[in-house]
Amino acid sequence: MTRIHLTVDGASVADDVEPRMLLVQYLREKLGKTGTVIGCDTSNCGACTVHLDGRSVKSCNVLAVQADGAEVTTIEGLSKNGSLHQVQESFRECHGLQCGFCTPGMIMQSVDLLNENPNPSEEEIRLGLEGNLCRCTGYHNIVKAVQHAAAQGSSTVGQGAQA
Amino acid sequence: MTAVQDAPAAPQKEIGRDRRRKEDQRLITGRTRWTDNITLPGMLHLAMVRSPHAHARIVSIDTAEAKTSTNVVDVLTGADLGEGQGVNINAWPITPDQVTPTHVPMPSDRVACAGEIVACVVARSAAEARDAAELVDVEWEVLPAVLDLKKAAADEVLAHPDLGTNKSAYWKFDSEEAGTGGNVDEAIAKARTDGIVIEREYRQQRLIPAFMEPRSVVVDPTGEQITMWSATQIPHILRFALAATTGVPESKIRVIAPDVGGGFGGKLQTTPEEFIAWAVARRLGKPIKYTETRSESLVSGHHGRDQWQRLTLAAEKDGTVTGLKVDLLADLGAYVAIVGGGVPVLGAFMFNSIYKFPAYQFGVQTVLTNSTWTDAYRGAGRPEATYAIERLMDELAVEVGVDPIAIREKNWINADEFPFTTVAGMEYDSGDYAAATARAKEMLGYDELRAEQKRRRESNDPVQLGIGVSTFTEMCGLAPSRVLGSLDYGAGGWEHASVRMLATGKVEIVTGASAHGQGHETAFSQIVADRLGVAFEDVEVLHGDTQISHKGLDTYGSRSLVVGGEALVKATDKVIERAKPIAAHMLEASADDIEFSGGRFSVRGTDQGVAIAEVAMAAFAAHDLPDGVEPSIDSEATYDPVNFNFPHGTHLCAVEVDTETGGVKMRKYACCDDIGNIINPLIVSGQVHGGLVQGIAQALWEEALFDESGTLVTGSFVDYLLPTSADTISFDIDHTTSPSLTNTLGTKGVGEAGTIASTPAVVNAVVDAIRHFGVNDVRMPCTPERVWKAIHANDGGDPTERAAMPHFGDEDVAGNQETPGASSTEGAGA
Numbered sequence: 001m002t003r004i005h006l007t008v009d010g011a012s013v014a015d016d017v018e019p020r021m022l023l024v025q026y027l028r029e030k031l032g033k034t035g036t037v038i039g040c041d042t043s044n045c046g047a048c049t050v051h052l053d054g055r056s057v058k059s060c061n062v063l064a065v066q067a068d069g070a071e072v073t074t075i076e077g078l079s080k081n082g083s084l085h086q087v088q089e090s091f092r093e094c095h096g097l098q099c100g101f102c103t104p105g106m107i108m109q110s111v112d113l114l115n116e117n118p119n120p121s122e123e124e125i126r127l128g129l130e131g132n133l134c135r136c137t138g139y140h141n142i143v144k145a146v147q148h149a150a151a152q153g154s155s156t157v158g159q160g161a162q163a
Numbered sequence: 164m165t166a167v168q169d170a171p172a173a174p175q176k177e178i179g180r181d182r183r184r185k186e187d188q189r190l191i192t193g194r195t196r197w198t199d200n201i202t203l204p205g206m207l208h209l210a211m212v213r214s215p216h217a218h219a220r221i222v223s224i225d226t227a228e229a230k231t232s233t234n235v236v237d238v239l240t241g242a243d244l245g246e247g248q249g250v251n252i253n254a255w256p257i258t259p260d261q262v263t264p265t266h267v268p269m270p271s272d273r274v275a276c277a278g279e280i281v282a283c284v285v286a287r288s289a290a291e292a293r294d295a296a297e298l299v300d301v302e303w304e305v306l307p308a309v310l311d312l313k314k315a316a317a318d319e320v321l322a323h324p325d326l327g328t329n330k331s332a333y334w335k336f337d338s339e340e341a342g343t344g345g346n347v348d349e350a351i352a353k354a355r356t357d358g359i360v361i362e363r364e365y366r367q368q369r370l371i372p373a374f375m376e377p378r379s380v381v382v383d384p385t386g387e388q389i390t391m392w393s394a395t396q397i398p399h400i401l402r403f404a405l406a407a408t409t410g411v412p413e414s415k416i417r418v419i420a421p422d423v424g425g426g427f428g429g430k431l432q433t434t435p436e437e438f439i440a441w442a443v444a445r446r447l448g449k450p451i452k453y454t455e456t457r458s459e460s461l462v463s464g465h466h467g468r469d470q471w472q473r474l475t476l477a478a479e480k481d482g483t484v485t486g487l488k489v490d491l492l493a494d495l496g497a498y499v500a501i502v503g504g505g506v507p508v509l510g511a512f513m514f515n516s517i518y519k520f521p522a523y524q525f526g527v528q529t530v531l532t533n534s535t536w537t538d539a540y541r542g543a544g545r546p547e548a549t550y551a552i553e554r555l556m557d558e559l560a561v562e563v564g565v566d567p568i569a570i571r572e573k574n575w576i577n578a579d580e581f582p583f584t585t586v587a588g589m590e591y592d593s594g595d596y597a598a599a600t601a602r603a604k605e606m607l608g609y610d611e612l613r614a615e616q617k618r619r620r621e622s623n624d625p626v627q628l629g630i631g632v633s634t635f636t637e638m639c640g641l642a643p644s645r646v647l648g649s650l651d652y653g654a655g656g657w658e659h660a661s662v663r664m665l666a667t668g669k670v671e672i673v674t675g676a677s678a679h680g681q682g683h684e685t686a687f688s689q690i691v692a693d694r695l696g697v698a699f700e701d702v703e704v705l706h707g708d709t710q711i712s713h714k715g716l717d718t719y720g721s722r723s724l725v726v727g728g729e730a731l732v733k734a735t736d737k738v739i740e741r742a743k744p745i746a747a748h749m750l751e752a753s754a755d756d757i758e759f760s761g762g763r764f765s766v767r768g769t770d771q772g773v774a775i776a777e778v779a780m781a782a783f784a785a786h787d788l789p790d791g792v793e794p795s796i797d798s799e800a801t802y803d804p805v806n807f808n809f810p811h812g813t814h815l816c817a818v819e820v821d822t823e824t825g826g827v828k829m830r831k832y833a834c835c836d837d838i839g840n841i842i843n844p845l846i847v848s849g850q851v852h853g854g855l856v857q858g859i860a861q862a863l864w865e866e867a868l869f870d871e872s873g874t875l876v877t878g879s880f881v882d883y884l885l886p887t888s889a890d891t892i893s894f895d896i897d898h899t900t901s902p903s904l905t906n907t908l909g910t911k912g913v914g915e916a917g918t919i920a921s922t923p924a925v926v927n928a929v930v931d932a933i934r935h936f937g938v939n940d941v942r943m944p945c946t947p948e949r950v951w952k953a954i955h956a957n958d959g960g961d962p963t964e965r966a967a968m969p970h971f972g973d974e975d976v977a978g979n980q981e982t983p984g985a986s987s988t989e990g991a992g993a
Contacts, residue, residue, distance in 0.1 A: 025290075028200075029288075033193075034193070035192070035193015036193065037199075037424075038199075038377070039376070039377065040880045041458055041879070042457065042879045042880050042881050044879070044880035044881060045880060047375060075192065075193035076192065079192060088192065091187070091191050092183050095183070095845045095846070095848065097187060098680040098681070098682070098853060099374075099375065099376065099425040099679055100187070100422070100680065101197070101374075101375040101425060103190050107191060126889045126891075127888075130887045132888070133885050133887060134375065135373055135425050135885065136375075136849070138853040138856030138857075138894070139852075139856065139887075139888040139891050140891075143888065143893060144893075
């Protein structure tokens with residue numbers, strides 16, 4: 001067991017974890033952060049995407065011990081003071097989700113994409129979301145949602161991405 | 164009580180509005196209730212020990228080491244669980260003499276496919292269970308396995324030796340025998356002498372539904388009712404199957420489908436994993452959870468499609484179709500799944516599609532192999548039918564020498580011919596194929612693209628343009644119970660709904676449909692808001708829990724709106740009828756003089772009225788009701804559809820094929836679907852987009868492949884190629900509206916339309932782009948290698964062998980790229 005200390009969605013937490021424990025398992029099993037989900041076992045689907053010190057990572061591809069001392073933001077920490085992040089709003093507005101299972105990862109990746117590139121072209125959006133699989137939407141409305149968020153100035157509103 | 168109020172302004176109609184979804188708030192904030200999120204006190208975790216072999220006898224299972232592993236509670240084999248584990252049932256024996264192997268969730272003697280479960284470990288954590296599962300030592304006697312569908316049909320190696328054959332059932336429809344048309348053999352014989360005969364063999368490759376949420380099940384045996392949460396499309400059917408085969412009374416079983424992350428038919432199953440979790444929880448008396456890994460999901464969740472289609476189309480020289488004969492081989496996998504052989508039968512009535520064939524015959528031979536079981540996958544039978552006929556119509560157009568749209572126009576049912584009884588015996592209620600086609604052509608820029616195609620062809624451009632057409636129809640809204648009964652299906656096709664009028668003016672509606680991403684909570688709220696004149700926000704939709712929604716037949720086959728929505732309409736109508744005498748009493752009028760509109764009961768010819776919420780409150784208080792009137796206006800209805808319904812549409816696709824690499828790039832996709840009246844255009848657009856990509860993925864990317872020993876080589880998302888955002892494009896979609904005449908709302912199903920229509924549109928486009936190289940088919944998925952080989956098949960060049968993965972090597976290509984076994988064309992232009 002290894003002791004780790006980190007900040008998750010603004011709260012300081014500490015735990016003894018097995019060195020092999022994945023960050024996504026830590027979030028779900030130890031912290032009850034079940035908003036972040038597991039969709040595959042090969043780091044292909046991106047459903048588990050969270051932010052680690054402000055950048056998106058697939059949390060199935062990071063060991064919990066690697067997050068020691070880091071700041072983690074999950075889908076559950078994205079909205080602030082009861083108001084949704086613009087990217088969350090845009091996914092709803094543009095019907096960018098159906099079953100919603102890929103949505104936490106898709107939103108976290110979209111926030112990261114817009115932080116890097118506030119005005120992406122359709123092609124840049126499509127390439128930027130390539131590591132996140134969705135089986136319901138055919139991506140059409142996800143792309144529209146990211147465009148919508150960009151048009152609303154997501155990068156300036158997107159404080160949640162840094163927290 | 165204020166019985167007299169000023170009538171408010173008429174609220175905006177909810178039906179037809181692009182309401183944002185009620186479901187989304189919890190899904191975009193991570194406040195979700197997936198089955199795997201559930202944690203119960205004392206809950207134990209399961210890990211499965213699965214067969215690596217396609218066919219093997221279990222000689223022995225040594226569980227000793229696993230049992231001593233840290234925090235392991237028990238290790239159980241099929242022998243331990245015995246008969247109490249129940250059976251995974253087939254609900255649709257398509258013939259009385261169907262050969263159906265018994266499907267025990269955890270067999271103790273023999274496995275018939277890789278991935279079958281032979282032992283399970285129960286531990287305090289999922290990780291510890293998985294660690295210990297590695298320590299279970301199974302001694303196998305490997306048996307000969309049959310994996311290839313055609314070889315299996317020859318019965319040389321048997322998937323289940325004790326059955327004596329791999330042939331499960333042969334099901335046939337013949338229009339002459341049914342009295343719905345002529346003799347197809349005569350039509351073909353005549354065409355051989357003075358018309359056109361097109362014979363083709365097409366392959367429907369095996370696909371994997373690949374819903375994003377892996378399947379998960381939690382069983383809590385500690386209450387009076389044993390509760391199962393499952394990531395399922397069919398909580399009601401699951402409850403029935405548990406009761407029917409495990410000896411637990413149905414009244415002691417509660418099944419809950421909480422948030423379910425997609426299904427596409429893949430969660431239309433009762434699974435070994437559910438039944439094993441059920442048996443273990445009952446045995447140990449503790450809550451049990453099992454969540455599959457993606458690799459387990461891909462190998463053990465049922466697969467879809469997997470057919471060989473031998474097709475003969477007869478036509479006159481001018482292209483008027485005269486007959487269609489369909490001969491299918493369908494791979495069931497190792498067991499006959501819940502719908503099983505019924506999947507190809509669902510396609511039997513659709514090969515004739517929108518065309519006026521005077522003679523038709525369909526036959527399907529279902530076959531057992533030592534592969535993962537197959538069952539419904541989005542479209543279930545109808546994509547296969549649509550693919551075959553839409554590919555054939557393109558081939559016919561080439562033979563006649565006309566545009567592919569012209570050949571369709573010549574043969575389709577005209578708008579003034581509805582209702583139309585087809586050669587397969589279906590009555591199509593409404594449609595307008597010409598209108599949808601005109602709109603789709605306009606959206607695509609069909610004529611301009613044809614001109615560009617001509618220019619590129621003439622200039623010998625290395626990048627050639629192809630345009631694909633698919634004018635599809637489908638049958639959905641499963642299903643009239645009498646029809647299902649006549650087909651020997653084990654259940655009916657009705658749906659149930661109830662409406663609870665709460666004292667505070669809120670409305671709870673309960674539906675037997677079980678959504679897993681479709682947006683029922685939103686669309687059904689819109690329907691009820693309009694019917695009862697209450698606010699959209701005041702309606703709560705409850706579903707997916709057999710204790711709340713006690714009756715239902717769940718969600719599949721594009722049935723929820725057209726069957727479940729109609730049940731809801733009937734239940735709301737009953738609410739209004741029940742409320743009338745109370746409203747009349749409140750208004751001191753005769754019930755005969757009461758009319759209902761916009762949420763208010765009023766006395767005809769006066770301005771006196773009461774809101775329905777006030778009536779609900781009066782019924783709740785029950786202080787002053789007319790004599791003999793029950794203190795409730797809640798109502799329920801069970802609706803059995805009178806017919807299927809028949810959405811249709813025209814899908815057009817333009818692709819660019821790089822003739823030097825074989826790479827296919829989608830340039831544009833436009834479709835105009837006629838799904839009758841639309842409740843929520845936003846939800847409909849999502850259904851169409853997602854359906855399109857699944858259908859396009861069959862055409863271009865996806866295929867489940869086993870190696871010769873029965874190992875699934877596409878066993879992870881590394882190898883099974885789901886499309887990403889970077890592989891796909893944005894779509895142009897629109898609608899024409901021919902309301903259905905067989906339900907009150909005039910709606911038709913849309914859940915499967917995009918998937919059914921798009922696959923042939925894409926393959927037709929690919930073939931169209933390279934037809935001048937002498938190509939008349941490319942097997943799906945149309946990978947660059949296959950396209951390149953098709954281009955070079957006739958030029959004597961030396962193809963690059965084994966350029967990609969060895970799994971996609973010679974044998975695979977031989978079954979395909981080379982002229983398919985029965986491909987020939989006779990007659991004009993041949």
